[in-house]
Amino acid sequence: MSMTMDDSIKRWTAKRKTALVIEIIQGTCEGPWRQWRRVSPNKDGGGGEPVV
Numbered sequence: 001m002s003m004t005m006d007d008s009i010k011r012w013t014a015k016r017k018t019a020l021v022i023e024i025i026q027g028t029c030e031g032p033w034r035q036w037r038r039v040s041p042n043k044d045g046g047g048g049e050p051v052v
Helices: 005-026 032-037
Strands: 039-041 048-050
Touching: none
Parallel strands: none
Antiparallel strands: 039 048
């Protein structure tokens, strides 16, 4: 069974995305992805919007 270059890239991308999600959940991710965890409350008391 031979793996094409495209399959190799897809597997690497999937592994990297999974690792990033785990880092975000654990709170150990540094960089631009971390800003999405900080939210500011809305005036109506509902959820929040990401702080940019």
